[in-house]
Amino acid sequence: xxxxxxxxxxxxxxxxxxxxxxxxxxxxxxxxxxxxxxxxxxxxxxxxxxxxxxxxxxxxxxxxxxxxxxxxxxxxxxxxxxxxxxxxxxxxxxxxxxxxxxxxxxxxxxxxxxxxxxxxxxxxxxxxxxxxxxxxxxxxxxxxxxxxxxxxxxxxxxxxxxxxxxxxxxxxxxxxxxxxxxxxxxxxxxxxxxxxxxxxxxxxxxxxxxxxxxxxxxxxxxxxxxxxxxxxxxxxxxxxxxxxxxxxxxxxxxxxxxxxxxxxxxxxxxxxxxxxxxxxxxxxxxxxxxxxxxxxxxxxxxxxxxxxxxxxxxxxxxxxxxxxxxxxxxxxxxxxxxxxxxxxxxxxxxxxxxxxxxxxxxxxxxxxxxxxxxxxxxxxxxxxxx
Numbered sequence: 001x002x003x004x005x006x007x008x009x010x011x012x013x014x015x016x017x018x019x020x021x022x023x024x025x026x027x028x029x030x031x032x033x034x035x036x037x038x039x040x041x042x043x044x045x046x047x048x049x050x051x052x053x054x055x056x057x058x059x060x061x062x063x064x065x066x067x068x069x070x071x072x073x074x075x076x077x078x079x080x081x082x083x084x085x086x087x088x089x090x091x092x093x094x095x096x097x098x099x100x101x102x103x104x105x106x107x108x109x110x111x112x113x114x115x116x117x118x119x120x121x122x123x124x125x126x127x128x129x130x131x132x133x134x135x136x137x138x139x140x141x142x143x144x145x146x147x148x149x150x151x152x153x154x155x156x157x158x159x160x161x162x163x164x165x166x167x168x169x170x171x172x173x174x175x176x177x178x179x180x181x182x183x184x185x186x187x188x189x190x191x192x193x194x195x196x197x198x199x200x201x202x203x204x205x206x207x208x209x210x211x212x213x214x215x216x217x218x219x220x221x222x223x224x225x226x227x228x229x230x231x232x233x234x235x236x237x238x239x240x241x242x243x244x245x246x247x248x249x250x251x252x253x254x255x256x257x258x259x260x261x262x263x264x265x266x267x268x269x270x271x272x273x274x275x276x277x278x279x280x281x282x283x284x285x286x287x288x289x290x291x292x293x294x295x296x297x298x299x300x301x302x303x304x305x306x307x308x309x310x311x312x313x314x315x316x317x318x319x320x321x322x323x324x325x326x327x328x329x330x331x332x333x334x335x336x337x338x339x340x341x342x343x344x345x346x347x348x349x350x351x352x353x354x355x356x357x358x359x360x361x362x363x364x365x366x367x368x369x370x371x372x373x374x375x376x377x378x379x380x381x382x383x384x385x386x
Contacts, residue, residue, distance in 0.1 A: 022247040100178055141169070205251050272370075281378070318372050
């Protein structure tokens with residue numbers, strides 16, 4: 001039976017059109033885009049088109065795109081580049097307890113350089129405590145970094161309200177958004193948020209791995225992480241990954257063209273899956289926000305009495321691919337810092353799995369996956385004698 005892939009928060013299957021374009025670029029347009037001959041100029045045209053396609057999803061005329069190797073590099077460039085650039089104005093950095101590790105680890109690294117780090121608490125739904133944020137913002141704050149959509153539980157943060165608080169505080173800060181899980185899936189209202197820096201990644205939206213970007217508001221200046229050339233405004237020097245960037249651009253264009261109703265379709269798949277799971281008698285508890293409040297594609301469930309890795313392996317054996325949390329830490333047994341931050345008890349922490357859907361999934365897959373999952377849970381409980 002055909003496998004069912006429900007780990008789309010970890011990575012997505014590239015669109016066939018993206019694969020075709022990347023293959024053509026590698027075969028025919030392999031010139032260095034910095035070269036001044038005709039083949040190099042063709043490469044430069046590819047970059048220009050992709051930059052326009054990607055930039056369109058940020059819904060703003062007031063910014064530009066710097067291509068990176070992915071979301072992790074984009075987050076590092078944004079945070080380290082901004083903090084080091086602004087350190088003469090202040091040394092306070094604010095983020096939340098449910099950020100991706102590429103943000104939290106980066107902030108902790110900056111703390112070792114002498115920056116003051118404040119990690120904001122969240123409630124049981126993963127929402128940032130805005131009162132805590134308001135109290136922490138001051139004239140020493142140079143950077144606020146918040147994730148748009150939690151990669152583990154699907155929480156959508158109140159970014160407009162956070163941006164308004166930052167503006168009200170008159171802090172000399174830049175506002176960074178990690179939009180890796182929302183790019184191409186939800187509207188990015190960067191102007192309404194008051195965002196200065198926004199990170200995105202191609203492989204989360206049916207593009208290639210190894211390509212991402214950082215959107216910068218015009219006038220925002222950063223310190224580069226590496227040196228070596230004039231590419232990408234000297235912020236990301238080195239010969240550009242033309243095939244990957246072209247694929248990223250096309251994936252962004254496809255997301256824009258198919259945006260109408262896409263979120264509703266994916267949310268429907270999630271609802272069908274959970275309803276069928278319940279109809280089949282599987283005891284599952286939703287972690288984080290309610291279905292209607294969460295991002296459309298992410299569903300985090302605990303199955304009390306069954307270890308997450310046991311059920312994950314059983315599902316994998318049945319050709320159903322899900323995750324026990326962020327793919328960046330999936331090979332480490334420690335409990336998810338996100339689930340700990342929202343206050344889950346040990347039983348729910350140890351039995352939590354993430355199911356993440358995409359526009360390439362079908363209703364039939366959602367139903368079949370739920371039926372199989374419920375059957376495996378029943379068999380495992382019988383085996384374990386619970």
